[in-house]
Amino acid sequence: MKSIESFPRLSLGIFPTPIHKLENISRLLGREVYIKRDDMTGLGLGGNKVRKLEFLLADAKAQGAEIVFTTGGAQSNHAMLTAAAAGRLGMKAILVLKKRGVTDCAGNQLLERLMGTDVRFVDTDDYADIYAEMDRIGQEMGRAYYKIPCGGSNALGALGYVDCAREIAGQGLHFDHIVCAEGSGGTMAGLALGAKLFLPGTKVHGMMVDTDPFDRITPALMRETAALLEIAPEITPEDYPLRDMCGPGYAIASEAGNAAVSLMARQEGIFLDPVYTGKAFAGLLEMAEEGVFAAEDRVLFLHSGGAGGLFAVKMELRLS
């Protein structure tokens, strides 16, 4: 296996991120529940994309890129963090975002305004159109450019979460289960592969917050990431259990997700977001309820960030 250190990497975040017990949630669920604070990765408002960008932007730099393009929804946390990182590295970020969703000056749009980011909206849901638009802009500008896919979810980006699994292994506690959100797949694929390599006996569960075919995307990305590391482990559906937590749609708050955001805020003083982590934590609560975890199992929830969405995505709160 090729070592993770052998890949070029920039230092953008502060690692390792803390792991700590959720005392009140543990008491409520009658089992040990811990949280991995990737909402505290140290760039922008924190979040999972920082780990991916350390590898992706190192590759962009190595290729001599002056402009870095990325895409996503109008409130993409990934796009905002790409802009934040690019600014620090003296590169120009151009965000080509889908018009659908919240485009007013709220949440991540506000943060992009503050950073003076070049944001362009395109009226399409087809990523092929978006990547073609990036090529058009890049060629028009006549400078070397680098395209980062939606969510930074290619093999190089997923390597950031293989490394996160290694980081968790070094933090001293064994976890029987890790629960994370799955939006474009890189985090889940990286963690699930990383668990096979560094966390024997740990199962990683992907809480799907979009409607893409993650049953195909996840193993494919795990295999591509493994190939980057020059290994070819056997990968079966046991290695990447998935759960549909999307609710009414991607980036549309769900009742279960909102309740989970509120529960975490009340019990632990920690804020999740309505698009990713709230729905993912709702999935953890469902699994506890259904008995997916054994009584003595220790569970780790990955807080992957997303604070921007909390201030932009409408949450119909029906809370007592």
Ligand SMILES: *Cc1c(COP(=O)(O)O)cnc(C)c1O
């Ligand atoms: C992007 C994102 C995710 C999902 O990660 P993927 O690697 O895209 O599946 C989860 N949580 C937050 C806050 C995100 O911004």
